[in-house]
Amino acid sequence: MQPHPAQQHDSPDPDAPVGLVVVSAGVSNPSATRLLADRAAQKAVDLLRASGTPATVGVIELGPLAVDIAQAIVSGFPGERLQAAFERLAAADAVIASTPVYKAGISGLFKSFADVLDNDLLIAKPVILAATAGTARHAMVVDEQLRPLFAFLRALPVPTSLFAASEDWGDRALSSRIERAATEAVLLLRADVGRSIADRAWNGYQHQFGGNATRAEHRVTDVDFSTDLMRLATGGRRDDDAGDHHDG
Amino acid sequence: MQFGIFSVGDIAPDPVTGYTQSEAERISNIVRVAQRADEVGLDVFALGEHHNPPFIPSSPTTLLAHIAALTERIILSTSVTLVTTNDPVKLAEDYAMLQHVAKGRLDLMVGRGNTVPVYPWFGKDIRKGVALALENYNLLHRLWREDVVDWEGEFRTPLQGFTSTPRPLDDVPPFVWHGSIRTPEIAEQAAYYGNGFFANHILAPNLHFKPLVEFYRARFEHYGHGTKEQAIVGLGGQAFIARRSQDAVNTFRPYFEEYPVFKGSSLDDYMARTPLTVGSPQQVIDKVLTFQQGFGDYQRQLFAVDGMALPVEMALEQVELLGTEVVPVLRKEMASRRAPGVPDAPTHATLVTDKYGDAEPRRPRPNPNRGDNLSGASPYQDSDPAVQANFPQVL
Numbered sequence: 110m111q112p113h114p115a116q117q118h119d120s121p122d123p124d125a126p127v128g129l130v131v132v133s134a135g136v137s138n139p140s141a142t143r144l145l146a147d148r149a150a151q152k153a154v155d156l157l158r159a160s161g162t163p164a165t166v167g168v169i170e171l172g173p174l175a176v177d178i179a180q181a182i183v184s185g186f187p188g189e190r191l192q193a194a195f196e197r198l199a200a201a202d203a204v205i206a207s208t209p210v211y212k213a214g215i216s217g218l219f220k221s222f223a224d225v226l227d228n229d230l231l232i233a234k235p236v237i238l239a240a241t242a243g244t245a246r247h248a249m250v251v252d253e254q255l256r257p258l259f260a261f262l263r264a265l266p267v268p269t270s271l272f273a274a275s276e277d278w279g280d281r282a283l284s285s286r287i288e289r290a291a292t293e294a295v296l297l298l299r300a301d302v303g304r305s306i307a308d309r310a311w312n313g314y315q316h317q318f319g320g321n322a323t324r325a326e327h328r329v330t331d332v333d334f335s336t337d338l339m340r341l342a343t344g345g346r347r348d349d350d351a352g353d354h355h356d357g
Numbered sequence: 358m359q360f361g362i363f364s365v366g367d368i369a370p371d372p373v374t375g376y377t378q379s380e381a382e383r384i385s386n387i388v389r390v391a392q393r394a395d396e397v398g399l400d401v402f403a404l405g406e407h408h409n410p411p412f413i414p415s416s417p418t419t420l421l422a423h424i425a426a427l428t429e430r431i432i433l434s435t436s437v438t439l440v441t442t443n444d445p446v447k448l449a450e451d452y453a454m455l456q457h458v459a460k461g462r463l464d465l466m467v468g469r470g471n472t473v474p475v476y477p478w479f480g481k482d483i484r485k486g487v488a489l490a491l492e493n494y495n496l497l498h499r500l501w502r503e504d505v506v507d508w509e510g511e512f513r514t515p516l517q518g519f520t521s522t523p524r525p526l527d528d529v530p531p532f533v534w535h536g537s538i539r540t541p542e543i544a545e546q547a548a549y550y551g552n553g554f555f556a557n558h559i560l561a562p563n564l565h566f567k568p569l570v571e572f573y574r575a576r577f578e579h580y581g582h583g584t585k586e587q588a589i590v591g592l593g594g595q596a597f598i599a600r601r602s603q604d605a606v607n608t609f610r611p612y613f614e615e616y617p618v619f620k621g622s623s624l625d626d627y628m629a630r631t632p633l634t635v636g637s638p639q640q641v642i643d644k645v646l647t648f649q650q651g652f653g654d655y656q657r658q659l660f661a662v663d664g665m666a667l668p669v670e671m672a673l674e675q676v677e678l679l680g681t682e683v684v685p686v687l688r689k690e691m692a693s694r695r696a697p698g699v700p701d702a703p704t705h706a707t708l709v710t711d712k713y714g715d716a717e718p719r720r721p722r723p724n725p726n727r728g729d730n731l732s733g734a735s736p737y738q739d740s741d742p743a744v745q746a747n748f749p750q751v752l
Contacts, residue, residue: 183621186562188630318541319568327568329575332541341491342546344498 126163127298129153130201134208134219136172141241143170145273145287146207149237152291153203160299167201169194171218178218181225195230195321202303203235203294204264206255207271210242215254223258227320231264233306235297237290239271248272263314265303267293358691359702360684361401362394362676363436363593363659366414369666372615376668383413386669388424393673395428397680403434403466403659408475418451425459432704433459436555436593436659437468437536441486442479444513445493449500449521456526461705466555466591467494468536468543485512487542494535494546501530504721505734505744520736527718532703534591534657537569544569548576548588553702555591556652558632559661560618564651566592574653589702591657592648595633598678602636608671609635616665638682645687646694654695656702658687 129150135142150166157164171178177191187195198204208219238255240247251270259266269290277283297303311324312333318326326332333339366387370377378386391402402424404417414420421433433455438448456463469490476483492510499506500521509515525531534553537543538561547554554573556566574585582588597612599605606624613624613635627633634644645658660679663672701707709718721737734744 180622180626184619184626185560186565186630188626318539318572319565326541329572329579332572334545338487338491338542339545341488341495342542343549344495 124163126165127157127202128200129164129166129203129205130198131166131168131205131207132171132198132219132222133168134171134216134222135241136209136218140209141273141278142207142209142239143168145239145241145271146205146237148284149205149207149239149271149287149291149294152287153205153237153294156291156295157298160295162299167197169197171222174222175218178221178225182221187225191225192321195226198226199230199321199323201234203237203298204231205237205239206259207239207241208255210240210247210250213247213250215240215250215258220258223262226262227317227322227325228262229314229316229320229322229325231259231262232311232314232322233303234264235294235303236264236266237271237294238266239273239290241273243275245274245276248274265297265306267297269293358655358688358695359400359432359657360679360687361399361403361431361434361657361659362390362662362679363401363403363405363434364390364414364661364663365405365407365436366412367664367666368411368413369616371666371668372611374668378669380413382669384420386672387413387420387663388427389669390663390672390676391424391431391433392427393676394680395431397677399431399676399680399684401432401434401657401659402428403436405436406439406470407472408478409472418455421463422455422458425455425462428462430462432462432464434463434534435465435467437466437470439470439475440467440493440497441469441489442475442481443493445497446500446513446516446519446521448493449497450523452531453501453521453523453525456531456705457523461526461529461709463705464532464534464553464703466534466536466553467497469540481512487540488512491542491546494533498530498533498550501525504736504740518731518734524721524737526705527709527713528721529705529708529712529718531705532708534589538566539569541569541572544573545576548573548582549580551577551580551582553589553591553656555657555659556593558593558648559595560631562630563632563647567652570652583700584698586653586696587698587700589657589700590652590655591659591702592652592655593632593659593661594645594648595631595661596641596644596675596679596683597635597662598638598641598675598683600637602640605635605637612665612667638678638686641679641683642686642690645683646690649691649694654691654699656700 131146131150133143133146154164174191177188181187181191208215236259238251240251251272256266267290269286271290273283368378368383394402404414406414406417408415417435425433452465469486473483489512492512496508504520506516506519534555535543535547536555538557544554556570558566570590574588577588578585597605597609610624613619628635634641662675723737
C-alpha cells in the first residue's frame, strides 16, 4: 500500500531523545509492578545511551487515574487528566506496560485503561510486557492476556515477556530476562521498525477521524480522498475502479 | 441564525415521582412541546427516529405532518432520519409529501443513527453502514431533482424510468443536513452537495467536533459552494434553565443522575466538559456564545430540552424560557458578532427565490395514465421530451 503523502513523517531527528513511557497499574507504594517496569526502562535507557542515543522515560501511573478511567468508560469520553495521559502515550516511541496479577488475570484497572484507548494509538510501537504476582502459578498471564491485548492494538510486543513472582526478586535470572527484553526493544527502536511500518501501512489500519494517535487525521490534508467510500460520498459508485475493494 | 429544539422522543420513569408516561401520553406531549416551540417563536422543531421502546418516533413523517397542521411558523426537521435502513425511494416520497402538507416548512437531517439492531431489523448490514448512508443519499438527491431516474447501486433493487411522487413542493427539494459525529465521508458528502452539516455536539467534550466541522467547511469551499465561513453548520446543545442557577441544578440533578445514559456520570463534569448547561438563562447564553467562538459563525442551534423523563409541564416551561429569555438575547448577540457575508440556513422561501427569482415556481401536472401504470419518460406535461427512460424489457 502506498503511503498517503500527508502521513509520511519526516525522518527522525538522529539527535532527538527516544521517549519511553511506563504504564504501571501497580497501586501500592513502593510497587513491585512499577519497580519491574522501571528496571526494564532503565536497562533500555542504558543500552540506548551506550549506543549514543539519548533517551527519556515518562511514567503513567494508573492508580491516581482510576476514577477518571471508570468515568470515561461510563461517559464515553476522557477527562482532562486522562486525555493528557493519552497524549503522552501517543507520543511515546516505546512503551513498558506493567500490571499486577490479582485473580488469575491482569488488573482490571489496566484492562479498563486499555479499553478507553483509541484502537490505533499504539500501532507498531515496541512494547515490553510485564506483570507481577504473588505466586509463580500466574506466570503465563503476560503471554496469555497482555500479549493478545497488545496484538489487538497492533502494537509490537517484544519476544521476551517479563514476569516476577515474589521469589523472582531474589533470582539473577530476572535481571537477565529484563536485559533480554530491553535489548529486544532497543533493537526494534534502533531499526526504526515501528516508524517504518506506520509510514508504509498507516492507511491500512482502521482509524477514527480526530483521534488521539499522533498520525490521526485532523485536517483536510490528512485525509485520503481516493478511497471507495470517498468516491461514493461524491456521487460516484464504489466499484468505479476495479481492484482494491475493501470496506473502509 | 435559527434556534430550535430537537427530541429523540424518549420515555423514562420520572425519578422524582416514579411516574412513567404511556406511549399515548408521550406522543400527545411531544406535540404540545412542538406547539409551544412554535408559539414562543423558536425556528425549528426536529424529531429523531427510533424503532424500539422506550422511544416513540418510529414514524416521524406521520407525527411531523400532524404537528405541521397544528403550527404556524416553525420549521419541522428531523434528528436524524435514518438514511441507512430506510429505503431512499420511500424517504423521497414520504418527505416530499410532508413538505407539501407543511407548505414548505420542512427540512431534514439524514444520518446513520446509533442503534445497532435497527440494521438487522430492516434487513441491512451494519458493517456497510457508511456505504449505505452515502449511496442512499446519492439516490435520494437524484429522486428529488430528476423527474425520471434510472439508477443502479449496491444496496437496493435497480430503478428504471422511476418517478418519485409527489415532486417536491415548487420543484424545490427540502434542504438536507447531514449529521455525523466521526465520519469524514459523511462530511464530504454534505460538502459535495452544498448541503448542511450538523454536529450533535452533546454527550462529548466541548469542541470535540471541531475537526470534523472544519473539514466540512474546507470541503464546502473546495466544491465551490462559497467560502468556508459560508458553509451551513448546525450544532446541538442541551440545557436545563431556571431563573436562579442553583434551582436549575437542584431540579435537574435527579433527572440527570437517574437517566440511563448518564448513570455513573457526574453532572458537574458534564456541565464543565460538554455543551450541557444547567443554570440561568444568562449561563445558557454565555455557553452558546462559546460555541460561536469555537466553531465560527453557524446557522442552526438546536437544544435537547424535553427528554430525560422531564414531566411535560417542566418541558413546556423549558421551551418557554428558551424562547422568551434565551433565544431573543442570543439572536441579538450572535448577529452582532457575526462576520459579514455569512448566510442564514436556506429555507423553502429562499430556495424558491434562488431557483426562480420572481418567476412562477414549477408545479408539475401529470400526464394521464397510459394504462400500464408506467409513466414513461414524460410523466409530466412539462417533462423534457429529450429524456429517455430505460424500462425493463418485456419479452
